[in-house]
Every structure is written in structure tokens, then in C-alpha cells.
Amino acid sequence: MIEIQDVTYRYDENQIDLALNHVSLDIREGEFTVILGHNGSGKSTIAKHLNAILLPSGGKVLVDGMDTMEEERLYELRQKVGMVFQNPDNQIVATIVEEDAAFGPENLGVPPQEIRERVDFALKAVGMYEKRNEAPHNLSGGQKQRIAIAGIIAMMPRYLVLDEPTAMLDPKGRREVMKTLRYLNKEHGMTIVLITHYMEEAAQADRVVVMDHGQVIIDDAPSMTFANVALLKSVGLDVPQVTDLMFRLRQSGVYLRHDLLTIDECEQELEKRLREIKEG
Amino acid sequence: MLTDITLGQYLPGETVIHKLDPRTKILLTIAYIMALFFVNTIAGFALCAVFMGCILKISGIPLKFIIKSIKPLWIFVIFTAIINIFMTDGKIVFQIWVIKATWEGIYLAVIMSLRLIFLVMGTSILTYTTSPIVLTDGIEHLLGPFRKIKVPAHEIAMMMTIAIRFIPTIIEETDKLMKAQSARGADFESGNLMARAKAMVPILVPLFVSAFRRADELALAMECRCYHGGDQRTKMKQLHMQGRDTGAFFIAAVSITLLIGIRYLPGLI
């Protein structure tokens, strides 16, 4: 478990606004958590605290009981909490896919035979095993981002943190990355923390944390989060179009359930209401 | 378009030459270059051509690729030729004002040009048959023993790898920037040297800004993957010298002896 305990953070001492304003949050094992928020809401700042890229100005972050402030255990911490960034181009080190996946385990001093096994496992897990001998620069954005994920998986982390991994991808690349993350979570029980501003991605999580002005304003299941359409809009976030439609219809006086997430659920609910009205 | 440049010279293949250990290939290339400086007769270069021909045949590299790699040399060849032809004392062939061309000069010019061409040929075969990453790996291993005298072998190799990795990215970016600035009327083709140099500013500034940003992000990503230099680092792919490497050393030893020996066998020319 990762425990974020009353953390505050300031990028600059002269700054009055806190980037994180007394945030407390637990990341539980096996969970797929999405952290949502607009740019500058503190969502990336929170992510960077999970593997000691940033250290709290106040409060504590504990990873399996280990304080991120303990400098001498930094490598242990970073092996445990893997981090994937936004731009896939700027995190791939090697000129061949499998060499890149091997980079992390090589740094950890893993024996060569075991690195081979880990690399093969990781590339298969993200569906890039067939491309293992190719040059990353010839691949699509989505594929590159999956290689970046494989590079982390090969380090056998407990937690996988991704800081806006889909922001620079096209819809196809976004779908590929989301599919990979869901697979890792469901089939390998990987704990995932995904930072994003895409609502479609949040809808696929177990839990959604919404941040604004350095504070957690919602921490709930996706369906309950999406019920708060007015609040989400007020903090500069979008809701899926059907969710928005349901919200507007409710506002216009139509009685509809408010915890609907998918297009199918909304369709059923709307039909049910129309039928009920027709039958009086 | 810039991105049309085929990057790196590596031509993938499965031949014995391709499969040789990179260390073998690097060491033999160095030995070959040194031997070239002992070759100073036409007969010697003829022998050299035979050896190169054999290696080309075995490695399956088309001759036109070798010619392509030699082509950019012409400017150096002409330059050294002119210097040699006119700066060497000897029997005068013709004379323009105070400048004299000599037979000895012409001979020297031919030898120097051939030496340059064979030198580039040899190194091209190395880069055509060895992927950059394997080459880097070979260099890292060869520099290994020098670590005791504080040569940062791992760091040098890492820098080379990253450079190779980012060359296509930077080329792509340059291409994009040139288009974006052209779309705003930037002109890179006309004007004198000063004007053209100035016209590059709108390309170079953003390129540097982005290179620094990339370096920053890459460094962070590497730290997050527990990179801490070469200490206690392992490698997935281990280099192993094999039978064919021993064979290559043997063949090379014989060839180089012949190349150098021919110089000391008078009467052959």
C-alpha cells in the first residue's frame, strides 16, 4: 500500500499557492486508480511524490511502510514504484526495442539470463514481443508508449504509475495503452495509478480521484464520480457526451438515475423512462 | 526531405562477417588501418584490393554501397592530390609560373588517394556489417581495461547509444521546424552566406530548446529506471568470442603480414 499522509508541496518557496494542499490518499494493492484534473490541479505533482522524484514539503509518503525521504533506499523505492511519462520519445534509451526493455533490470544488476526472461515476459505482456528487434523510432506513438511500459514491467515493480501517458497519442494509441493497462491490472494484478484528463479512461478504472487546486475533491467509483457533472465541469473537466446528456435531461426535469456510465446503461435507462411514461 | 536520409549505415545480414564479435571487427579494422600506412606501392594496393574484394564477397555488401561511401571523399582526394603533386620535389612534368608538378608528386598523390579510399572502404565494411548498438557494446568492452586509469568506458558507450537513439528524432524535428518556419515565409535558400546563417536561427533556437527539454526528461526517466552509471550494472546480451573470431584473427594476421611484407620485397615492382 502507498500511503500519502497529509502531504503539502510548494514548487517555489516564494509561491503562495500550494501545489499540494494537505493531501491524504491511500493507493491499495491491485487497484486501478485514475487521478483526474486539469493542468495545474496537482495531479502530476502527486504522481511525482510516489517514487521520490519530489519530496513532500510537509507530511509523509509511505510505500509499503518505507518513507520516500529515506535517501539510502531510493533504488529499492524506484524499483517498487515504476513510472511512465508523457512523451514516449523521451524515455526510450536504446535503439532496439528489447535492449530498451532490458535497461531497468540491467541497472538493478539482475543476472543476464534472468534479464532475458523478464524482457520476454514484459514485451509479451504489452503485446510488443514480435517487435523486439525493431528500432523504436519506426514505431507508432502507442507502440512506443507500450515499450516504455514494458521497460518498467521488466523491473518487476509493485506499483505502476503513469503520468499522462496518453496525452500525446492519437485515439488508436490511447486505446492500445488503455487495453494494455487493463490487461496488466486484471491478469497480473498490477496496481495501477493513471494520471489523465481523459474521462473515457477514468470510466475504465476501479476508482477515480479528482484533484483541483492541489486538493482531492472527489474520491469514488467512476459511476459515482460521473454523477457529479456540475462539479466536474466547474473544475474544467469534460464528461462523456451521454453522461452530459443524462445530466441535462435531469436538469430539465426528467427523472433519470445519475450513476450511469456507459452508453448501454444510458440507453436502457432512457428507454425504461420512455416506456413508463407511455404506459402512464 | 531530410527524413529521406537512410540512417546509419548498417545493412543487416547473416554472414560470417556480420556474426563476428564486434571487438574482433574493431581490433582488426584498427590493425588494417595501421597496416595501410605501410603500404606504399601499387602492388601493395592491388593486394589490398584483392583482400577487400574477398571480404565484400563474403559479407554480401553490394559494391555500389561501398562506392556510395567513398564518393564524398573526392574533395579530400583532390585536395591531397594537389598538395602532393605540386609540393613534392623531383622530376618536373610541367610548370606553371613558379608552381611545378613532379613525377614523384603524382606518384605520391596516387598512393595517398588510394590509401584514403582503402581506409574509408575498410571502416565502411565495419559499419555496414555491425549495428551501431553492437558496435557501441564492443567499444565499451574494449575500453573496459582502461577504466583503471579513469577512462569512463561505460559512460562513453552510454552517450554514444543515446546519440544514435536520438539522431532520427532530431532529424525529424529539424524537418518539421523547417516546414513550420517556411510556412511563415522563412527563406533558407537565397542570399549570401551571412543571410543564410541568419536564416538558420529560427531552426536552431527551437532545436536547442527542445534538445535540452528532451535531455531533461530522458535523464529523469533514466533515474526512475534506477540508472546510476556503470557500477554493478549487468548486461542482457553478453559478448562471446567464438571459433570464427580466432579464425578471423589468423586470416588477418597472414593478410597484414603480406601487406606489410610486400614493401620490403624489392624487385616486385
Added chain:
Amino acid sequence: MEIKAEQLGYTYMAGGPMEKVALHDVNLEIKSGSFVGIIGHTGSGKSTLIQHFNGLMKPTGGRLLIDGKDITSKEVSLRELRFKVGMVFQYPEHQLFDETVYDDIAFGPKNMKLEESEIRQRVQDAAKAAQVDEAWMDKSPFELSGGQKRRVAIAGVLAMRPEVLVLDEPAAGLDPKGRDEILQMVEELHRQRHMTVILVSHSMEDIAKLATQIIVMNEGTVAMQGTVSEVFSRGDELQRMGLDVPQITLFVQRLIQKGYPLSKDIFTVEQAQKEILALFQKEQGVKPC
């Protein structure tokens, strides 16, 4: 200004071993004053296509006509074409280079060799249109935030006063608020200044909201061309190309299939809300909750 492509084709490294056909048999027409959305997945040829509009690329087959004139003919000055067709590339903020925001915006007009007073006028005008704050003018563009830089970069293109504005994914990488601001700005340029706008986007929702015409690119050629309702009514075909229709359109189409009397031309949440409310009223007045 009218853009017309006739049998246009573009092949990279034609004749070489790495030959790659990027565009073939492209026929299209973009009328003056229209707002055209271009959709297609990565590699469909849309980026190559738009670079023909201002002569950055020249067709290797067929013709591209601007106001009836072939861009490869001597009558057309490619340099002037670039000033008439403004092109905003993806992540345009990466092209900023000058010492101040003002100088950067003025780069285009300076290349046009305009008078100093004219340049000043255009920079101020473009800055206003792109919502670039007057206070940033003397700052270094590198001091600004991501969204602010992007607006400066767009102003740099607007300062040339192009008749046609081509934007390649202008909202890429922005959060929803930033995206809305940029798209609203584009919409105003079209509405108030009557600019012809060509918008390349992956977001069907944005295209549906803004464009009047849609061109669908697939495998290097035009797969569909028509009004928003013509194109989005062919949802199945779009999905086979790996493209989507706006979620709201999909939702309404499903209801129509179930027999509910709704209009096929619903592309925004507002339209859907209106129609569905009307449906409820028709069925029996709205029940208060």
C-alpha cells in the same frame, strides 16, 4: 480562395527501394469561406495532404489548383501562396524562437517585407485575435505557459493575414479547458473574419461542433466527403476505418433504430437534449422529479 485537388498523388522517394505512396487519386474541393474538418487515423495521408495546400509539398501526380491555378505553374508564386494559406502545425509552440513575443509574431510579416507600421498593426491585430495578452509582448516566449505559447504561435501565423487557415490538431495535449479556448478562438476567426478554416482533428466531437464539411482520409485517398450529417450517418463505414462518430450521434442512432422518432442530424449534446425532451413531452409531458 478556393482549393481544388484533381487526381492528386504524392509518392515519397519515388523510384527508390524505399518508395512509399502517401497519397493517390485525391479529388476534393474546398470552397471559400467554408469550415472543413479533415479526419483520418495516423498514416491516412492527411498531414501530407494539408502540406500541399500551401505548397510545402508538390504533387508527384495530378494537380492542386488554388483559385483555378496549378500550384506548380509559373503563374503561382509559392512564397505568396504560403502567406495566403496559413499553416499551424501540431504543437506549434515548439517553433517559437525569437527574443520577444512581439518579434516572434512579427516573423511572418517581416518575411513579407512589409512596412514597420504595417507590421506593428498586424502583430497587434493577430495578438488580439489569438487572445495573446498585451502584457506578454516584451517577454521571452519561453517564459510563457504551454497554452499561452500555443496562442503566440497561432498569432504568428495569423499576422500574415492568410485567407485560409489550416490547423493540424491545434488542441493536441491540452486539457479540456485549454482545448475549448483554442477551438472557440478558431470558431471566432471563421465567424467574424470569414476565414476559410481547415481543421485536422482526431476528435469527432470537435469536428461535429465546428465544421460544416468533412473530408475523411483513409489509406492515402479521400474515403468520404460531404456535410457533417452525410458523413456521420455512415457510422459503420467510419468504424471499419478505425474512426468513430461522436458518442452522442451513436447514441441517437441507436434510439432511432429502436423506432424512436428522432432526427438523424444530431451531432451535439444540445441538439440531443432538445430532441429527447420534445420526445418526452410528446409521450406525455415531462414528469417533475
